[in-house]
Amino acid sequence: xxxxxxxxxxxxxxxxxxxxxxxxxxxxxxxxxxxxxxxxxxxxxxxxxxxxxxxxxxxxxxxxxxxxxxxxxxxxxxxxxxxxxxxxxxxxxxxxxxxxxxxxxxxxxxxxxxxxxxxxxxxxxxxxxxxxxxxxxxxxxxxxxxxxxxxxxxxxxxxxxxxxxxxxxxxxxxxxxxxxxxxxxxxxxxxxxxxxxxxxxxxxxxxxxxxxxxxxxxxxxxxxxxxxxxxxxxxxxxxxxxxxxxxxxxxxxx
Numbered sequence: 001x002x003x004x005x006x007x008x009x010x011x012x013x014x015x016x017x018x019x020x021x022x023x024x025x026x027x028x029x030x031x032x033x034x035x036x037x038x039x040x041x042x043x044x045x046x047x048x049x050x051x052x053x054x055x056x057x058x059x060x061x062x063x064x065x066x067x068x069x070x071x072x073x074x075x076x077x078x079x080x081x082x083x084x085x086x087x088x089x090x091x092x093x094x095x096x097x098x099x100x101x102x103x104x105x106x107x108x109x110x111x112x113x114x115x116x117x118x119x120x121x122x123x124x125x126x127x128x129x130x131x132x133x134x135x136x137x138x139x140x141x142x143x144x145x146x147x148x149x150x151x152x153x154x155x156x157x158x159x160x161x162x163x164x165x166x167x168x169x170x171x172x173x174x175x176x177x178x179x180x181x182x183x184x185x186x187x188x189x190x191x192x193x194x195x196x197x198x199x200x201x202x203x204x205x206x207x208x209x210x211x212x213x214x215x216x217x218x219x220x221x222x223x224x225x226x227x228x229x230x231x232x233x234x235x236x237x238x239x240x241x242x243x244x245x246x247x248x249x250x251x252x253x254x
């Protein structure tokens with residue numbers, strides 16, 4: 001627990017906050033989020049592997065689309081249910097932390113998606129997802145389009161579950177430091193959630209043998225341009241700590 005508190009203290013300092021009394025509370029919440037992040041990454045990686053394996057069923061001499069779609073649907077359901085379970089574990093950790101507080105304070109105003117994500121990141125995520133949907137619906141034939149479409153819908157549903165939690169769950173805080181830290185966590189979680197890594201990877205793992213080389217080269221170029229755009233967005237937008245302090249009305253050093 002000592003290491004976790006030290007890590008929490010470092011995290012607070014990195015985001016322009018300081019509060020030894022808040023460190024144990026923040027440590028418990030950060031530990032839960034770190035474990036949830038690892039679990040979510042493993043789950044998403046397994047989902048991508050499952051999609052690739054399902055797609056191989058369509059490449060044989062006698063493919064069975066119905067069976068492939070059944071397996072893919074099971075993978076999508078597992079992904080969404082798994083992300084919801086991981087999200088529930090984080091909420092349980094927050095409730096346990098909240099139960100230790102002598103008092104509980106709330107954010108002075110609603111932290112909406114504009115605060116948590118920001119317009120540039122929201123637009124970027126939507127454009128990337130829309131481009132993948134256009135590929136699935138308009139540029140691919142038959143079973144390939146269906147597989148990619150179902151996979152994208154599963155990823156989108158999982159993201160929606162997590163974003164709803166970030167927007168609606170109550171703050172776990174009892175003073176200004178822990179309340180601002182709560183806002184920082186929400187901003188960081190939302191930004192990580194909006195990163196389109198899985199959307200970029202999904203067509204590659206599921207369509208590698210179904211499209212001509214020029215199409216795959218074009219998609220990889222799209223990924224590279226998207227990465228550059230994301231780097232620019234990160235460079236031109238305030239840090240999560242700055243966004244949180246502004247939302248809380250805390251002075252921000254220039």
